[in-house]
Amino acid sequence: MAFSLVLCHLFMIVYTPQSNKMRADSDGMECHVLVIGSGGAGVRAAIEASAYGDVVLVSKTIVSKGGCTPMAEGGYNAVLREEDSCEIHFEDTMKGGAFLNDPELVKILVSESPQRMDDLILWGAVFDVTDDNKVAQRPFGGQRFPRTCYAGDRTGHEMMTTLVERLDGLPVDILTETTVIDLLKEGDRVVGAFALDDKGDSIVIKADSTILATGGGTRVFDISTNSASGTGDGYAIGYRAGAELIDMEMVQFHPTGAVFPYDARGRLVTEAVRSEGGILKNTLGERFMKQYDPERMELSTRDVVARAIATEINKGRGTKNGGVFLDVTHLPREQIEAKLPVMLEQFLKFGVDIRTEPMEVAPTAHHIMGGLRITPRGETTLPGLFACGEVAGGVHGANRLGGNALAETQVFGKRAGESAGRSEKRVRNVDLRQIEGQQERLSRFLNGSVNPATVARELQLAMWEGAGIFRNANDLRSTLAMVMHLPASDLKAVSARNLSECCTIQNMCLTASLICKSALLRPESRGAHVRTDICHAWDAQTSPFAHTYISHARQGIERRSHT
């Protein structure tokens, strides 16, 4: 209903390219829960919150098409068999995360993941099943039991389709192709958000509670698996509003991204390829994982495999396209066709038949383990603001296990939706000066001078060079300095419709700076974070350090005692 009003209104607005204006209907836009983000976590949160009051879901894209959930290929970890147990899933996750994970969040993840799987099944998800009609599971890296549930290699797409179908049946107002550019506050409390629609007109949405579910941000790197929406908006928006973020240095480089064609480099080659039996070889034909993790080989944790591949390439044992070989040609054709149909289709489009030729792969920035600090209820450090999914930190520690992210979206999406839904209804006031501030920010863009695409490009190259898989203080400092000097406030919006793009690139710059700063805060190598300039005697379990943290108010690294 409210949605159709919005649509009606769109037709009444006269478009003026050199300005943006407040949408007349925006004054009336209020809700109990505002959800920002339409991937797996955001939609799950909206579904849950809708039981408690009006919900508005804002999507920068089209719901079901945006975010990284629909691109997630491999699977969803859940303990479903008697031979498996939540304790083992917990241990695997903690060990994989180099014991940096928040144990309480991990306990919740492993114990509730099966129930959230049940929700998906009830709502119509079509996961692969075994011959005896149980949800099928495949082995994923760093896990002692094959507990990764899947729908071929389009698991996230299956989940997203299911969630959106569920959402369709609920009274949630959806604003599509609308970009939240900042949160609105009353004192410390978050009371809604300021957004731009696809014409560049402004919308103010007031809410009792706001959920950030904006996903990740590895688009700040030159080579990334993320969709176009993985630009770190939530980290930046949360940080600007005053929320505290933890472990932002923890960036997962997925071992296997495509290297060709060049313009599509970084595209995810799912871990399911190795899970189904794919093997890694260098150009000498050596199955090199035996030098790096002879026990787990290709199914070692992602941090280990990514470093192994990067090392092989650095030592000159990579292909001319800058990758190593990932080979499934020894597997039966039918297995490849049934279990890896998306991979088969994608590579065929790019001229490689993976049934008869090896793939070429190299590491690609994939997932940010850090994010807004949350409680088990999904509360951030700011009252009125909740976070779930990749934008939140703490669940995966220093390295995420494949299959745990999709589970996280559901477990913590539901929790954030429920907590926000249960929060009290309040009188909604927004200090108008904040809106004026946003309008000023936008008019600066309209009068700016720098092409945003150029800035994004420079940022991505600098981050890949200086804050990638192997790091040291000098490079991190110079990368940070470079990022801070990018003219993010002088970006040029050639029309009102280009305003959100400018905001996004500002967000990318801010997120990148948080990664660099946090990486400098952690004087150790841990999980995905490797400092080549620091040697230390401790291992992950005996490390004296816990989370890094960063906010307007403070930054540092927590110490922990080993008793």
Place this chain on the structure above:
Amino acid sequence: MIRLSVHVFRFDPATDTSGRIVPYTVEVNGGARVLHVLHAIHDSIDQTLSYRYCCGSGQCGSCAVRVNGEPVLACMEEARDGMVIEPLKLAVKRDLVVDLMQNLDAIAFLAPRAELVFPAKDEIDAIKPLRSCIECLCCVSVCPAMDVTNFLGPAAMRQEMRLALDPRDSRDRITDSVKDGLFTCTSCQACWKVCPKDIEIPGKAIEKLRAFANKKGLTLPRHQEVAALVKETGRSVTRIEPTFLEQVGEVLEPYGTGAPKATMGFFVGCMYNMRLPKTALDAMEVLRRNGIHIIIPKEQVCCGSPLIRTGQLDILDALKRKNIETFRSRGLNTVMTMCAGCGSTLKNDYKNPPFTIMDINEVLTKYGIEPPAHLPIRATYHDPCHLLRGQGIREQPRQLIRQVVDLVEMPAICCGSGGGVKSGMPDEAAALGKRRGEEIQKTGADIVISSCPFCEFHIAGHTDKPVKNVASVLLEGYKEKDKKSVKN
């Protein structure tokens, strides 16, 4: 880096009354996709270019556009020099951005039962082929039925079938789908052929839903009459004049003294047998003149296509058995069809027949034809859906036609006669036929050539130009040639 010159559709609703095609030259890396060309234009030439994209890996369905007229995903399609990039044929919001919401909202969602019924493996296996849809709406943008009638469209039908197969769903999807226009689909296959995920919507959704509808007694009365006729006579049309099979012997020897180039059975089909026998006789003349030895078993029956397309499957297996046995017993390796619908059915719906099936256009181009006289006629060619998309035959008829007349092309769009629409939804068929007539008019051609009795019959009612079969035109070329040689 490579340099590409491309053309891109631009439209700004604030200032333009209609779109325009703008040329751009960009530099991209080797192997770049269409999307990367759009990025290059946006980043370095004109930031106002609007286009939608997200995942960049063919999984979200945001970036569908038309390249040289064909719907594709911009992120997966390799960029080519000279390509024309246009929006899907849906309401354009701006440049390459179209309105998707209306069609996305039309896609039904699962209504869970109170208690969970976990689907069994065979149910999951049945649903899976329909599940990989990324809702890019390429299919919707090419559906002819949606243009002229109330049809919710291929994407929505796929979903209704997916839900009909799911024990967790509580609604009656069959009745829903009938209300949503199930019987308006012409089986033209355009949706399937443009689907980036290769989902066979006509065969795996529409026809299956129609079969479910049949079990619920929802088959259209006119379709029921056809089924009753097939059951009674083995033929889908009634006899009104001497049939082709009544007019020919079982064996037709090639003319001339040389050894036959090939021997093959001929499957005539109901329409050429009983409505257009003259056309089939023309074809026999052309084949005999070109050295083909033809065996025509008289006990052949309807191929079953009218029943499959309308979901009436009770006697289908009996028809298939009868036809297979008829040709198998003659020891034939090859069976030739000239009806596009029969050919598509024999090739796609008969499981492993003990002989190869070839369309007449394939036969004539494979074995080669004696050049006919070139007639001073401009012709346009209508691609029959069941030939072009059902059998992948595009070039062969054109190759034949160009030898006898001048060919002017027109877009390959369904004429409206297929899928039981001509009998069951005559208004829709007429609306599509009218559009075909308009396209024919635009070409300025003197005649229309096709290679399907349904198309020929239907189009003839919607154009003042003569509608002829490929074989008949070839025969005219031979007659002209013979006339000239007599004079000489």
